[in-house]
Amino acid sequence: MPIRSPRGRAAAYRTIWQWPLRSPARLAVSAGVLLAVVLAVSAVLGRVAPDPAPTASPSSTTGTRAPQTTAPSGASRTPTPTALPPIPELTPSPLPVSSAPAAALDVAAQWAAAWVRPPDGTPPAQWLEGLRPLTTDEYLGVLATVDPSAVPATRVTGAPSAQRVAAGSVDVAVQTDALTLVVLVVLTEDGVWRVADYDRAA
Template sequence: MLSRIPLRPRTVVALGLAAVVVIIVGVGKLLGGPADPVGFGAQPQSAPSHVDPTHGDDGVVEHDPTPSPVIPTNGAQAIAVATKFAQQWIKHDRSAAAWLDALRPHSTDTLESELDGVDPAGVPADRITGDARLEAFAITYVEVIIPIDAGLLRLRMVTEQGRWLVDGIDWERG
């Protein structure tokens, strides 16, 4: 009787996979433990008789207020240091050593090591064209944006030992 059924490779594979699924499900049913009702129809064995408000935390009781914008108390000092740095940064008509020496008092050690060996002739600006503005991210981390003739100079500032220092430089072409 089986010889009359045409067994093509696809049919054999489909029947084989179906047999494997049946075997796996059967073994799982035989070896599985007792079935606990879980899901939408499951009912708890007993409901709690009362809730003690002093025991544990059952969720959010009050929402924290929206944090106010961070404004460093010494933001004017950060702008002053950034402006002094920018004034020295755009003076690229001197040796690399002299340029770096002029930036050093306003830079972190990390930035100083990054600028070591930089040719100041590659600085894309010649003059500051507007007033600096402050974008505060934390009490000890701000960004000062200074308009220059080539676009915007962005100086990342951090506080070290109570002093604002430039920790990173970026610029956007205008």
């Protein structure tokens, strides 16, 4: 039945707050319940409270920002390109003309004798075969494009003479009845001398 009079409500309130005081056990239970309620309220308020504003550093309050430096790491460094010295052009070392191998002079003389214009009607392939044993494979392909009937010389008229000697190569002059040939003779990998080029003497 509800309490309708002020006196009755006051008596009810007095009974409630006097209840913990009637025994130590009731007082301990009441204190524990009150402490739990306070902790729960504090936890709820801590969760919803906004974060405090960050404290301004001395540099920001003056309007200037302190410079930040970062030590460069070894992985981020770009190597400085190093200029290489120029490479000198390779040229054969000249040797005394008297040191020209006799085998190289002999090959030049034989090659010139096979190079002069053959008799009329000689097939170009036959003329080329006469030059094959004395010519490098690379230069033989060049000679395959030559028309032997257009060769101006018909015979060799002088002995071969060395004009320039280097390690592994000799320029040999051979006189014919129409011009003086300058034949380049080189030492191949298999240890034999072969003709690798020729030109007219100036």
